[in-house]
Amino acid sequence: MKHAAENTSKRNWRExxxxxxxxxxxIFALLITFVLLSWSAHNxxxxxxxxxxxxxxxxxxxxxxxxxxxxxxxxxRQAFPIQFSTRTELSRLEGVDLEYLPWLSYIETGISKEYDxxxxxxxxxxxxxxxxxVGYLKKVLRMMxxxxxxxxxxxxxxxxxxxxxxxxxxxxxxxxxxxxxxxRGWLSFHRSMPELIVALFLVLIYGFGPIAGVLALAIHTxxxxxxFFADEIENAPKGPQMALSSAGANSLKVLRYAxxxxxxxAWIAYIQYIFERNIRTATVLGIVGAGxxxxxxxxxxxxxxxxxxxxxxxxxxxxVVVLEAFSQKLRNKTL
Amino acid sequence: xxxxxxxxxxxxxxxxAVKGVSVHLEQGEFCVLLGPSGAGKSxxxxxxxxxxxxxxxxxILDGEPxxxxxxxxxxxxxSMIHQQLYLIPRLSVLHNVLTxxxxxxxxxxxxxxxxxxxxxxxxxELLSEVGLKExxxxxxxxxxxxxxxxxxxxxxxxxASPKVVLADEPVASLDPTMSRSVLKSLKKAAQIxxxxxxxxxHQIDYALEFADRIIALREGEVFFDGAPSEMNSEVQMKxxxxxxxxxxxxxxxxPEEAPHLEINIKAxx
Numbered sequence: 025m026k027h028a029a030e031n032t033s034k035r036n037w038r039e040x041x042x043x044x045x046x047x048x049x050x051i052f053a054l055l056i057t058f059v060l061l062s063w064s065a066h067n068x069x070x071x072x073x074x075x076x077x078x079x080x081x082x083x084x085x086x087x088x089x090x091x092x093x094x095x096x097x098x099x100x101r102q103a104f105p106i107q108f109s110t111r112t113e114l115s116r117l118e119g120v121d122l123e124y125l126p127w128l129s130y131i132e133t134g135i136s137k138e139y140d141x142x143x144x145x146x147x148x149x150x151x152x153x154x155x156x157x158v159g160y161l162k163k164v165l166r167m168m169x170x171x172x173x174x175x176x177x178x179x180x181x182x183x184x185x186x187x188x189x190x191x192x193x194x195x196x197x198x199x200x201x202x203x204x205x206x207x208r209g210w211l212s213f214h215r216s217m218p219e220l221i222v223a224l225f226l227v228l229i230y231g232f233g234p235i236a237g238v239l240a241l242a243i244h245t246x247x248x249x250x251x252f253f254a255d256e257i258e259n260a261p262k263g264p265q266m267a268l269s270s271a272g273a274n275s276l277k278v279l280r281y282a283x284x285x286x287x288x289x290a291w292i293a294y295i296q297y298i299f300e301r302n303i304r305t306a307t308v309l310g311i312v313g314a315g316x317x318x319x320x321x322x323x324x325x326x327x328x329x330x331x332x333x334x335x336x337x338x339x340x341x342x343x344v345v346v347l348e349a350f351s352q353k354l355r356n357k358t359l
Numbered sequence: 360x361x362x363x364x365x366x367x368x369x370x371x372x373x374x375x376a377v378k379g380v381s382v383h384l385e386q387g388e389f390c391v392l393l394g395p396s397g398a399g400k401s402x403x404x405x406x407x408x409x410x411x412x413x414x415x416x417x418x419i420l421d422g423e424p425x426x427x428x429x430x431x432x433x434x435x436x437x438s439m440i441h442q443q444l445y446l447i448p449r450l451s452v453l454h455n456v457l458t459x460x461x462x463x464x465x466x467x468x469x470x471x472x473x474x475x476x477x478x479x480x481x482x483x484e485l486l487s488e489v490g491l492k493e494x495x496x497x498x499x500x501x502x503x504x505x506x507x508x509x510x511x512x513x514x515x516x517x518x519a520s521p522k523v524v525l526a527d528e529p530v531a532s533l534d535p536t537m538s539r540s541v542l543k544s545l546k547k548a549a550q551i552x553x554x555x556x557x558x559x560x561h562q563i564d565y566a567l568e569f570a571d572r573i574i575a576l577r578e579g580e581v582f583f584d585g586a587p588s589e590m591n592s593e594v595q596m597k598x599x600x601x602x603x604x605x606x607x608x609x610x611x612x613x614p615e616e617a618p619h620l621e622i623n624i625k626a627x628x
Contacts, residue, residue: 267445272434272462
């Protein structure tokens with residue numbers, strides 16, 4: 025070996041072994057990768073997805089038939105026109121003052137037909153309905169607001185948990201290696217619990233409603249946020265910290281003056297991202313009964329009220345877009 | 360006032376950075392440390408504020424020997440101007456200066472950045488002494504020019520009314536005009552506050568112009584010690600010759616840099 029090394033060191037530069045982009049080794053590695061990827065794609069039915077999507081595209085331009093496209097058009101036919109209004113039988117409502125109806129609403133008279141099986145006859149009855157043209161929209165907006173609040177409080181509680189844990193999980197400010205490892209472990213434990221599963225358990229404990237949703241969000245995202253906080257503290261420039269600590273300041277003061285001002289913009293960006301993400305996740309959490317707009321979505325979906333579902337989806341979409349634009353503006357200001 | 364008695368330091372890698380240095384500094388003296396890179400200037404300075412422990416010998420500050428027991432007390436009466444300044448970029452100039460008394464400030468007050476009016480006035484006084492204006496007060500440190508940042512660092516160093524100020528190449532990255540004016544500010548602040556200054560420099564002409572006393576180190580030993588007027592061209596030539604000699608030798612390791620790195624890590628941890 026040594027002999028060979030001596031030989032190469034004496035070589036003329038014309039004979040130096042320069043860089044080779046493609047070698048048999050790379051070709052072999054690429055082949056193996058391709059085989060593994062194909063196998064995995066087949067497991068996840070990616071091949072079927074490609075075929076069916078292709079069929080859908082062909083069918084959209086008039087060639088052949090496609091299950092996917094049929095599904096889309098079935099949903100589309102039922103979802104449109106989307107439902108903004110509510111129509112309730114007046115007799116079912118209590119305390120409606122006919123002199124002062126709610127905003128924009130009016131009374132509609134209709135005929136209700138009922139079939140009696142025993143006598144095999146139809147009975148007709150005049151029924152009065154209270155129609156609110158934007159009643160359902162109002163309800164959805166109210167639930168969307170609840171969802172945003174859930175996201176907000178989930179983020180707040182998440183910060184309360186992750187701030188102290190994040191500091192303890194920063195290697196250079198942890199009081200002891202044991203504390204450091206415990207804090208890191210705790211954070212990754214929080215991170216490893218998906219919101220939906222935590223929410224399922226919390227619904228059992230706290231019952232249906234936003235409490236379960238807020239806590240589920242807080243538990244999962246505090247793990248993410250705490251790790252970000254800790255990493256950011258660890259990566260802060262060491263010079264200013266050394267300058268203050270060598271002057272005799274204790275570590276909490278050093279943290280306050282030499283670390284916080286530096287990490288603050290990054291922390292704010294992380295918190296904004298987590299807030300945005302929490303709102304998006306909160307829309308889904310209602311599906312397991314943890315409050316927010318998802319509860320309404322799930323209820324309507326199970327009743328096949330796709331026109332109502334369409335309203336909910338539209339509001340979620342608009343909210344997410346608006347929030348994203350808003351937080352982008354805020355970010356530009358803080359950095 | 361600051362007395363080094365036969366002080367030596369050997370780093371774990373075997374480098375003997377300082378060999379038997381004995382120096383006696385008077386109160387209020389502006390003392391410049393000269394010498395080629397790796398001569399042990401930084402090591403000597405870092406031993407005064409406890410960043411480096413002497414292997415043997417004694418350092419006595421105002422009658423108190425320096426050791427681990429009274430390290431905190433020493434750190435409060437010795438302040439340092441680092442070569443890279445180490446200001447906090449996103450903090451205002453005023454608060455950067457106020458961090459100079461952070462060790463003495465009350466814990467909860469300091470957590471909400473509330474400093475007593477008396478201390479704020481002292482910070483303003485120091486900033487005006489080093490030539491900064493009121494308009495700079497609330498700017499972020501990162502918005503200032505290099506020379507201005509250097510002045511902020513000087514003001515911070517004098518904030519806690521230290522007995523000794525250590526300045527590690529305070530004008531290393533400044534142009535000649537700015538260097539001269541910064542050194543002037545440093546000397547003025549030292550005179551007003553009656554502090555002893557130990558300052559390393561690479562420019563002999565600045566040393567001759569500003570120093571009350573020059574100590575030149577060569578391979579960890581005192582090579583010259585006296586007033587600037589005694590430092591004739593022969594001594595200077597010899598210092599340069601030695602530098603050439605060292606440069607001519609094959610560079611094995613950089614004794615100055617490696618220990619420095621170790622110091623930083625230790626201090627932060």
